[in-house]
Amino acid sequence: xxxxTLPLSSLELTRATVxxxxxxxxxxGWSLSADELSAVQAHFRSExxxxxxxxxxxxxxxxxxxxxxxxxxxxxxxxxxKKTIRFKNLLxxxxxxxxxxxxxxxxxxxxxxxxxxxxxxxEWAAAFKVETHNHPCAIExxxxxxxxxxxxxxxxxxxxxxxxxxxxxDVFCLGTPDYAGPLPDDVNHPRRTFSGVVGGVRDYGNRxxxxxxxxxxxxxDDFRFNPLVFCGTVGLMPRWAVEKRxxxxxLIVALGGRTGKDGLHGATFSSAALDDSSSPAAVQIGHAIxxxxxxxxxxxxxxxxxYRSVTDCGAGGFSSAVGxxxxxxxxxxxxxxxxxxxxxxxxxxxxxxxxxxxMVLAVPPKNLKALEALCASEDVEWCVLGEFTNTGxxxxxxxxxxxxxxxxxxxxxxxxxxxxxxxxxxxxRPSVKKSSGPTDAAKVREALHALIGHWxxxxxAWVIRQYDHEVQGGSVIKALQGTQADxxxxxxxVWPHAATGKLDDYRAxxxxxxxxxxxxxxxxxxxxxxxxxxxxxxxxxxxxxxxRAAFLDNFCWGNPEDPxxxxxxxxxxxxxxxxxxxxxxxxxxxxxxxxxxxxxAKGESHNIPGTxxxxxxxxxxxxxxxxTMDFKAPNDLLYxxxxxxxxxxxxxxxxxxxxxxxxxxxxxEPGSALESMRALSAAIGKGLxxxxxxxxEGGLAVAAAEMAFSGELGCSIDLxxxxxSKEVDADEVALFSESPSRFLIEVPADKEKDFLKxxxxxxxxKIGTTLANPVLRIISMDGSLLIEEGLDGLKSRxxxxxxxxxxxxxxxxxxx
Amino acid sequence: MSGKxxxxxxxxxxxxxxxxxxxxxxxxxxxxAVAAQFQLLGLQAPTEIRVCxxxxxxxxxxxxxxxxxxxxxxSDPITQEYxxxxxxxxxxxxxxxxxxxxxxxxxxxxxxxxxxVRKGIADLGLPAPDKVRCGTVYKIVGRLxxxxxxxxxxxxxxxxxxxxxxxxxx
Numbered sequence: 001x002x003x004x005t006l007p008l009s010s011l012e013l014t015r016a017t018v019x020x021x022x023x024x025x026x027x028x029g030w031s032l033s034a035d036e037l038s039a040v041q042a043h044f045r046s047e048x049x050x051x052x053x054x055x056x057x058x059x060x061x062x063x064x065x066x067x068x069x070x071x072x073x074x075x076x077x078x079x080x081x082k083k084t085i086r087f088k089n090l091l092x093x094x095x096x097x098x099x100x101x102x103x104x105x106x107x108x109x110x111x112x113x114x115x116x117x118x119x120x121x122x123e124w125a126a127a128f129k130v131e132t133h134n135h136p137c138a139i140e141x142x143x144x145x146x147x148x149x150x151x152x153x154x155x156x157x158x159x160x161x162x163x164x165x166x167x168x169x170d171v172f173c174l175g176t177p178d179y180a181g182p183l184p185d186d187v188n189h190p191r192r193t194f195s196g197v198v199g200g201v202r203d204y205g206n207r208x209x210x211x212x213x214x215x216x217x218x219x220x221d222d223f224r225f226n227p228l229v230f231c232g233t234v235g236l237m238p239r240w241a242v243e244k245r246x247x248x249x250x251l252i253v254a255l256g257g258r259t260g261k262d263g264l265h266g267a268t269f270s271s272a273a274l275d276d277s278s279s280p281a282a283v284q285i286g287h288a289i290x291x292x293x294x295x296x297x298x299x300x301x302x303x304x305x306x307y308r309s310v311t312d313c314g315a316g317g318f319s320s321a322v323g324x325x326x327x328x329x330x331x332x333x334x335x336x337x338x339x340x341x342x343x344x345x346x347x348x349x350x351x352x353x354x355x356x357x358x359m360v361l362a363v364p365p366k367n368l369k370a371l372e373a374l375c376a377s378e379d380v381e382w383c384v385l386g387e388f389t390n391t392g393x394x395x396x397x398x399x400x401x402x403x404x405x406x407x408x409x410x411x412x413x414x415x416x417x418x419x420x421x422x423x424x425x426x427x428x429r430p431s432v433k434k435s436s437g438p439t440d441a442a443k444v445r446e447a448l449h450a451l452i453g454h455w456x457x458x459x460x461a462w463v464i465r466q467y468d469h470e471v472q473g474g475s476v477i478k479a480l481q482g483t484q485a486d487x488x489x490x491x492x493x494v495w496p497h498a499a500t501g502k503l504d505d506y507r508a509x510x511x512x513x514x515x516x517x518x519x520x521x522x523x524x525x526x527x528x529x530x531x532x533x534x535x536x537x538x539x540x541x542x543x544x545x546x547x548r549a550a551f552l553d554n555f556c557w558g559n560p561e562d563p564x565x566x567x568x569x570x571x572x573x574x575x576x577x578x579x580x581x582x583x584x585x586x587x588x589x590x591x592x593x594x595x596x597x598x599x600x601a602k603g604e605s606h607n608i609p610g611t612x613x614x615x616x617x618x619x620x621x622x623x624x625x626x627x628t629m630d631f632k633a634p635n636d637l638l639y640x641x642x643x644x645x646x647x648x649x650x651x652x653x654x655x656x657x658x659x660x661x662x663x664x665x666x667x668x669e670p671g672s673a674l675e676s677m678r679a680l681s682a683a684i685g686k687g688l689x690x691x692x693x694x695x696x697e698g699g700l701a702v703a704a705a706e707m708a709f710s711g712e713l714g715c716s717i718d719l720x721x722x723x724x725s726k727e728v729d730a731d732e733v734a735l736f737s738e739s740p741s742r743f744l745i746e747v748p749a750d751k752e753k754d755f756l757k758x759x760x761x762x763x764x765x766k767i768g769t770t771l772a773n774p775v776l777r778i779i780s781m782d783g784s785l786l787i788e789e790g791l792d793g794l795k796s797r798x799x800x801x802x803x804x805x806x807x808x809x810x811x812x813x814x815x816x
Numbered sequence: 817m818s819g820k821x822x823x824x825x826x827x828x829x830x831x832x833x834x835x836x837x838x839x840x841x842x843x844x845x846x847x848x849a850v851a852a853q854f855q856l857l858g859l860q861a862p863t864e865i866r867v868c869x870x871x872x873x874x875x876x877x878x879x880x881x882x883x884x885x886x887x888x889x890x891s892d893p894i895t896q897e898y899x900x901x902x903x904x905x906x907x908x909x910x911x912x913x914x915x916x917x918x919x920x921x922x923x924x925x926x927x928x929x930x931x932x933v934r935k936g937i938a939d940l941g942l943p944a945p946d947k948v949r950c951g952t953v954y955k956i957v958g959r960l961x962x963x964x965x966x967x968x969x970x971x972x973x974x975x976x977x978x979x980x981x982x983x984x985x986x
Binding site: 139140142143188189191192260261262285286287289290341355805806807808 | 849852853855856857921924925926927928931932971972975977978
């Protein structure tokens with residue numbers, strides 16, 4: 001095998017010293033650790049032979065952080081000063097354990113396939129997946145985001161025997177677009193990253209005809225080196241299509257795009273920190289139209305039952321896809337059969353290339369002809385790469401020469417386990433705001449102005465209006481709401497029956513997110529609880545059925561080899577577990593991205609703030625009862641549900657005061673929160689609520705302003721009426737505290753009695769009314785007028801921040 | 817004309833350049849968006865920017881066949897005009913003195929746009945080109961110093977990771 005062995009001159013892997021192994025690892029970009037390298041060496045020593053390059057590449061891909069989640073599935077010893085917990089497998093004993101304990105019968109496929117699957121109705125199931133594409137987006141934002149969307153769509157296509165993608169979501173964490181500080185030359189300015197990733201999501205989603213219906217953006221300059229880009233897709237599939245099974249003798253058929261040198265080492269790339277020498281080959285240009293054709297062929301072939309199993313070619317390309325499908329049997333692959341973009345690919349390159357828009361299927365030989373015809377009808381290329389076997393071996397050849405001959409057991413279970421160390425040291429934090437005599441009204445107004453135009457509050461219309469959120473015709477509750485169609489919605493509601501054909505069925509799906517890395521800076525456990533609470537709050541606001549909600553986790557962290565960083569991750573995982581159990585909402589799938597750090601020219605590491613995104617999907621029993629957040633009529637009653645405490649830790653107000661790390665982070669009490677949410681859901685289901693918005697960043701002040709200007713109706717709110725704990729003695733705390741599980745609710749006067757009946761026993765208080773006069777009026781706790789401010793001014797602060805910074809001549813809404 | 821592949825030794829492969837420009841009566845929205853980025857980057861504001869697609873097509877197309885491809889496929893007759901190589905200049909190509917920045921993908925980047933153009937030409941019944949490359953020309957009108965244009969080329973017009981650019985002074 002002259003071309004396939006490692007070109008190591010006098011050096012051979014089985015005889016290499018530790019130092020020489022490290023040199024090989026660096027030269028070939030495997031991103032394997034010293035332990036892993038010696039495990040590979042020991043394996044080939046025991047076989048008394050040298051590995052081929054393709055074999056080591058296969059192992060490197062399969063064991064990569066991206067494919068194996070080795071941080072999250074590893075053993076961890078965690079201590080927080082008071083207690084020590086030893087995990088054998090962090091994921092299994094936290095997030096996954098909660099799902100197992102909840103045992104929801106409607107969870108059809110969790111944590112084992114390319115996406116999580118839940119039952120939608122008796123015939124149909126919904127698949128949901130959210131993935132990150134952070135490192136590629138840091139280097140080439142447009143291409144990175146586009147291929148991120150393409151990848152998560154293929155995940156949904158490759159779950160079970162395939163789901164039809166019906167809508168997408170996107171979430172970004174970025175540096176502020178008007179960041180004015182210094183940046184190294186190789187780092188894109190956050191504004192460029194922002195417009196690039198929005199463009200990438202827009203073009204891929206729009207061209208595939210999949211609406212992008214919702215998402216979230218969090219701005220923080222600590223993401224300037226390592227932006228986070230989470231792409232999500234929801235798909236619908238018949239329930240029979242949830243199971244997949246490969247049979248020995250099935251043909252391995254590759255479908256879609258040709259294989260080129262694109263994205264070599266994309267998977268192993270996620271194990272490495274970005275620095276000046278990161279390879280450009282990690283980036284590819286996505287081809288949405290090619291993927292759309294693959295989608296059309298696959299779904300038709302699925303319904304004709306032409307194949308038994310499918311998965312997408314993501315990180316690691318054929319090596320991961322075939323390796324995964326053949327994990328329980330074995331496979332023989334002949335790489336010369338692959339369709340190539342260029343003739344000069346080496347065998348290992350074909351094997352691990354990450355060219356986009358490719359799927360791998362297990363096709364019974366008798367069905368090949370029919371599949372061929374379908375492919376021809378859509379102009380999709382295909383090839384038979386080989387067949388599945390029952391040998392338990394992965395055997396790959398190139399023009400008759402063996403290239404890979406690996407035991408599946410070693411490949412999938414040979415990764416050496418090591419116990420990692422995680423520490424957490426809690427810090428006590430002073431209160432952000434104490435009462436000191438009468439409130440300074442001018443200061444409060446100033447804070448309100450700053451918060452309403454804050455990067456983490458301001459209108460996302462500049463982004464949303466670039467996305468097609470209407471294609472497929474099912475968007476019921478859209479991202480922008482209100483009289484001018486520009487208010488900030490809490491969750492999106494999509495009617496998916498264009499995919500099922502049940503046109504008189506009013507059942508729909510709602511999707512929402514919860515995420516706030518600012519809380520995580522103080523305590524990742526609280527960040528996790530709050531993310532779960534926020535995602536559910538958002539679902540409740542539109543009238544979704546949270547008793548059937550399902551969560552997805554996405555953890556993005558810095559370097560987990562740093563025990564403090566890992567300590568934060570463990571706390572977030574524990575928060576997920578506790579939130580899941582207490583809210584009775586299972587996690588159905590998830591993903592993690594580690595090593596989000598940047599080493600600058602001085603060798604200093606910049607880690608991102610550990611970030612947990614919780615995405616939630618829930619059915620809406622009857623979308624005609626779904627509601628939006630804008631005020632609907634004057635002289636309606638405003639109720640505040642939930643308890644307000646002095647919880648300004650990580651809040652926007654604390655940041656505005658210049659004390660971002662002070663104060664108590666909002667603490668979720670899931671038991672009572674769940675009861676309140678259930679009661680509110682019931683009231684919405686009975687049509688007793690005309691608008692509902694959750695209190696999140698910026699607290700009561702921001703929520704009230706948003707509801708008012710979205711509905712072009714004023715409101716008057718009396719802070720003294722707010723249900724609050726004793727320590728809340730300052731107007732600022734009542735206005736800006738970010739205590740969780742709170743909702744501002746508009747109730748028509750004639751429905752008040754029924755509303756109160758439906759919500760009996762909940763911490764609910766009437767705090768004001770809506771007004772015909774378009775002003776935000778806030779009465780201080782001492783009875784004086786604290787704020788009376790026209791909605792126009794507030795709205796233009798809120799509207800203009802983003803377009804101004806992005807250089808857009810952007811007019812939103814229907815009226816000029 | 818032969819038209820059939822391989823039956824005759826047709827003309828040797830030739831490389832053509834086709835540049836497409838929006839008619840000047842239509843505002844150039846993407847040019848305006850790029851110009852706004854100049855200001856945000858702290859650069860001098862250009863008077864105007866026109867953004868033009870450019871194609872480099874290598875194949876056995878005759879000049880007439882290429883003309884057909886440019887007219888039917890590469891340009892929109894209502895809003896755009898095209899120019900082949902150094903051929904005659906139509907009104908849309910008469911732009912005030914400007915910096916010209918051509919941005920091309922690096923050869924190592926695989927581009928679906930190129931594949932679509934190749935297929936589109938073949939679908940017109942013309943000989944499929946051996947190679948197509950797609951680029952973008954930015955015509956930057958205004959008295960900007962070279963250093964500013966260089967900075968814009970790197971930070972706005974191209975991404976050095978996947979692009980290379982060619983710069984020509986007014």
